[in-house]
Amino acid sequence: MASKTAQKRLLLLMPTTTYRAEPFLEAAQRLGLDVIVGSDRCHRLADYWHIPLALKFRDPDRAVLDIIRSAQEQPVHAIVPVDDRTTVIAARASAALGLPHNSAEAADAARNKRRMRELVTAAGVRCPAFAVVESRDEARLAASRVAYPCVLKPLLLSASRGVIRADTPDEFVAAFDRIQRILFHSPDLPSSPDPDSTRILVEQFIPGREVAVEGLLTGGRLRVLAVFDKPDPLDGPFFEETIYVTPSRLPQSVQDAIIACTSQAARAIGLSEGPVHAELRVNETGPWIIEVAGRSIGGLCSRTLRFGLGITLEELILRHAFGLEVDHLQRQGEASGVMMIPVPATGILKGVEGVANAKAVPGIEDVQITAKPGQMLVPLPEGASYPGFIFARGKTPGFVEKALRRAHRRLRFDIVPQLPVAGGG
Ligand code: ADP
Ligand code: CA
Numbered sequence: 163m164a165s166k167t168a169q170k171r172l173l174l175l176m177p178t179t180t181y182r183a184e185p186f187l188e189a190a191q192r193l194g195l196d197v198i199v200g201s202d203r204c205h206r207l208a209d210y211w212h213i214p215l216a217l218k219f220r221d222p223d224r225a226v227l228d229i230i231r232s233a234q235e236q237p238v239h240a241i242v243p244v245d246d247r248t249t250v251i252a253a254r255a256s257a258a259l260g261l262p263h264n265s266a267e268a269a270d271a272a273r274n275k276r277r278m279r280e281l282v283t284a285a286g287v288r289c290p291a292f293a294v295v296e297s298r299d300e301a302r303l304a305a306s307r308v309a310y311p312c313v314l315k316p317l318l319l320s321a322s323r324g325v326i327r328a329d330t331p332d333e334f335v336a337a338f339d340r341i342q343r344i345l346f347h348s349p350d351l352p353s354s355p356d357p358d359s360t361r362i363l364v365e366q367f368i369p370g371r372e373v374a375v376e377g378l379l380t381g382g383r384l385r386v387l388a389v390f391d392k393p394d395p396l397d398g399p400f401f402e403e404t405i406y407v408t409p410s411r412l413p414q415s416v417q418d419a420i421i422a423c424t425s426q427a428a429r430a431i432g433l434s435e436g437p438v439h440a441e442l443r444v445n446e447t448g449p450w451i452i453e454v455a456g457r458s459i460g461g462l463c464s465r466t467l468r469f470g471l472g473i474t475l476e477e478l479i480l481r482h483a484f485g486l487e488v489d490h491l492q493r494q495g496e497a498s499g500v501m502m503i504p505v506p507a508t509g510i511l512k513g514v515e516g517v518a519n520a521k522a523v524p525g526i527e528d529v530q531i532t533a534k535p536g537q538m539l540v541p542l543p544e545g546a547s548y549p550g551f552i553f554a555r556g557k558t559p560g561f562v563e564k565a566l567r568r569a570h571r572r573l574r575f576d577i578v579p580q581l582p583v584a585g586g587g
Contacts, residue, residue: 171195171236171237172197172240174186175217175242175252177247185464186480188476189476196213200225202219215229222251229241230258238261241259249457253268253270264436265434272433272455273455274358276361278454281432287451288448288450289427289452290365290367290452291365291366294362295361295364296360298339301334304334304364305328311367311398312367314334314337315341315363316345318359319344321460322542323348324344326543327398327399344543345360367398369443371391371445372444372452373390373412374389374440375442376437376439377440378478379433379437381435382429386424389420390408391410392405392406393405402502402504405501405566406459407566408466410559420442424440427451462532466553469494470490470494473491496555501554505540507539507541508539509579516574517573519572526565527554531549554569
């Protein structure tokens with residue numbers, strides 16, 4: 163394996179704060195790749211052997227130029243973005259350097275909820291009816307006209323930040339104001355004045371069960387790596403992700419419809435290469451696209467997936483990026499799942515008790531508390547990160563789900579309450 167990729171160089175684009183650094187760097191090492199890490203701050207990965215490249219992610223034009231300049235001295239053979247913020251930069255730099263990748267337009271549409279809805283709707287794929295509002299006056303007018311319940315959300319954020327359900331016109335306007343405050347305080351929006359960074363999407367609330375599809379596109383063909391059920395009801399007003407369990411317990415015919423819908427949506431958006439992470443709702447009328455992102459599952463959640471020969475999701479993504487065979491790799495073995503631990507309250511974390519007890523629950527593989535003592539915890543819709551993750555594996559999805567819930571009940575978060583801050587942390 164390593165010999166095939168010897169002398170090959172990878173440019174990994176990742177924010178300093180990502181959880182994915184280690185699994186991607188480990189995968190690159192297993193494949194014998196040279197690695198340049200393009201990152202937005204001087205980071206603390208000093209133990210690793212990679213070459214650092216400082217990039218300004220908030221200024222994509224500049225970041226693309228800096229990548230091209232760096233590649234003239236040190237050619238790269240693939241550029242892999244690790245999260246939402248870097249997908250567009252990777253696509254544009256790849257196009258400039260002649261590397262196979264999603265088109266810049268597709269990467270942009272997968273990042274921008276307005277573009278995504280427009281393209282998916284135009285292709286006739288089922289997704290919520292939507293409208294875009296810009297000003298408070300428009301919001302008031304829309305509030306008196308839309309059908310309820312509806313969902314309001316920013317166009318360019320992720321991880322459910324600023325996603326709010328409204329059941330009445332008053333809730334609509336309050337949600338609009340709240341999202342505006344979140345956007346005003348958001349550090350990761352592009353510094354260039356993109357009008358979509360302050361626009362707000364309003365869409366029909368789709369009731370039903372939610373699933374996530376993890377897949378890999380090669381030449382536009384979707385290979386499904388896993389379908390996850392999200393067994394907790396996600397009815398709002400905020401949409402905190404908690405449990406993901408695979409394989410799905412939905413009937414095969416429903417899963418087939420989910421996969422077909424995902425594939426059509428990816429095609430409509432123009433995504434053709436690399437990972438996709440899609441979210442759908444399913445009810446008695448069939449599947450509905452909520453979102454298709456041109457990246458892999460976030461946080462530490464990729465740990466739930468193992469493929470043939472113990473290969474990780476990150477290794478699969480790198481193998482694909484370097485044109486290596488991936489078709490024979492199937493998800494391995496038993497059911498598995500993860501719980502993104504919900505933020506229990508707004509406040510400063512003092513400590514967490516019961517971790518050893520939670521780990522002792524049969525089926526639990528690991529409990530990772532990623533929040534540090536002294537850290538401010540902010541729930542949705544303002545907050546952006548989970549205090550930790552619980553991982554489980556077992557014979558059936560039902561067993562895995564129960565294990566995650568039991569382990570979670572054994573954790574005690576000691577939090578010094580604080581008043582919520584405008585715009586959150
Ligand atoms: P983000 O990119 O921030 O994750 P999403 O559009 O995926 O934003 O929304 C986050 C979550 O909010 C979804 O996973 C879903 O649970 C809920 N949600 C969003 N839009 C809708 C909708 N139209 N109907 C029902 N639930 C929705
Ligand atoms: Ca989402």
